[in-house]
Amino acid sequence: MPKTEIAAGFEIVRREDFSAVTYLLAVRHPMMARAARPGQFVIVMSHAEGERIPLTIADFDADEGTITLVVQAVGKTTKEMQQTCQVGTHLYAMVGPMGVPTHLGDTRKVLCVGGGLGVAPVYPQARGFKQKGATVIGILGFRTAELVFWEDRFRAVCDDVILCTDDGSAGMKGFVSDGVERAIAAHPDIDEVVAIGPLIMMKSCAEATRPHRIHTTVSLNPIMVDGTGMCGGCRVKLGDVVKFACVDGPDFDGHLVDFEDLMIRLRRYANEEKVATERWTETCRMRALLAAAS
Ligand SMILES: Cc1cc2nc3c(=O)[nH]c(=O)nc-3n(C[C@H](O)[C@H](O)[C@H](O)COP(=O)(O)OP(=O)(O)OC[C@H]3O[C@@H](n4cnc5c(N)ncnc54)[C@H](O)[C@@H]3O)c2cc1C
Numbered sequence: 001m002p003k004t005e006i007a008a009g010f011e012i013v014r015r016e017d018f019s020a021v022t023y024l025l026a027v028r029h030p031m032m033a034r035a036a037r038p039g040q041f042v043i044v045m046s047h048a049e050g051e052r053i054p055l056t057i058a059d060f061d062a063d064e065g066t067i068t069l070v071v072q073a074v075g076k077t078t079k080e081m082q083q084t085c086q087v088g089t090h091l092y093a094m095v096g097p098m099g100v101p102t103h104l105g106d107t108r109k110v111l112c113v114g115g116g117l118g119v120a121p122v123y124p125q126a127r128g129f130k131q132k133g134a135t136v137i138g139i140l141g142f143r144t145a146e147l148v149f150w151e152d153r154f155r156a157v158c159d160d161v162i163l164c165t166d167d168g169s170a171g172m173k174g175f176v177s178d179g180v181e182r183a184i185a186a187h188p189d190i191d192e193v194v195a196i197g198p199l200i201m202m203k204s205c206a207e208a209t210r211p212h213r214i215h216t217t218v219s220l221n222p223i224m225v226d227g228t229g230m231c232g233g234c235r236v237k238l239g240d241v242v243k244f245a246c247v248d249g250p251d252f253d254g255h256l257v258d259f260e261d262l263m264i265r266l267r268r269y270a271n272e273e274k275v276a277t278e279r280w281t282e283t284c285r286m287r288a289l290l291a292a293a294s
């Protein structure tokens with residue numbers, strides 16, 4: 001029996017490739033573009049049989065009616081999307097905005113720290129703090145100069161930007177936590193730090209700010225399934241308290257987060273993820289062989 005095709009969905013109107021594994025998709029969704037706030041995320045299905053994956057809203061433009069996502073191809077679904085999500089194609093589903101928006105409050109001076117892919121989701125927060133009248137210092141960290149993206153966007157909304165690369169090929173040589181130390185030394189009146197990136201990076205930023213007692217917000221990325229607080233998959237520990245990142249977060253106080261527990265939880269399905277990626281890669285290889293033979 002032929003499959004029923006659902007034509008509609010959410011059109012991809014722009015795509016940029018930042019590196020061999022990182023790509024940007026701007027998706028038309030006027031209603032969500034009006035509703036989105038910094039710190040929120042969406043759950044996406046790229047096709048009808050696809051996996052539901054959470055992705056942070058890296059930008060939203062109510063005038064253009066678009067939501068911007070920046071994706072790193074790490075496994076089956078994100079690699080498949082890297083191949084199939086081209087301008088003019090459609091995402092089958094995009095649900096959101098989800099999660100509690102970042103509290104922009106009455107912060108006077110804030111450090112917005114992004115590590116690697118985390119640079120994208122921290123951007124709307126930097127812009128939001130600026131719009132609220134705060135002094136904003138951006139710290140952007142990448143492994144090497146070739147991976148740098150959105151430095152210009154940050155310079156447009158920040159009072160100062162510190163660029164760090166692990167190998168020193170652009171900006172200062174060092175990790176973003178070194179940049180945090182430098183910024184705190186230069187600006188002892190910083191009253192908030194927001195850090196987004198790999199867990200180890202957010203942990204080291206929280207450790208860098210702890211002795212200075214600067215409130216530090218991190219954005220957590222546990223495995224999510226339903227995104228509604230029902231399945232418990234996205235459980236995170238803050239001391240003795242258990243929270244669900246999809247409905248209570250994804251922003252949490254970095255000085256309370258049990259990062260070790262989260263790292264263990266994120267590795268829980270490593271074997272299944274490896275098998276799924278290998279199967280998909282093999283299917284792609286067979287398709288390419290069949291196409292070449294026909
Ligand atoms: C709130 C939130 C925001 C996120 N924002 C972004 C973003 O803006 N850009 C981006 O590239 N990635 C983001 N992620 C991570 C992204 O969801 C995973 O990389 C993606 O689901 C991996 O799927 P895969 O099939 O490609 O890889 P897999 O091989 O299935 O998994 C690779 C790794 O991704 C993680 N992962 C797998 N499935 C899920 C899931 N259902 N939910 C969460 N993590 C999962 C696991 O740590 C796993 O080790 C976010 C995650 C969360 C929870």
Ligand code: FES
Pocket residue numbers: 223224225226227228229230231232233234235244245246247
């Ligand atoms: S994803 Fe199911 S409770 Fe959060």
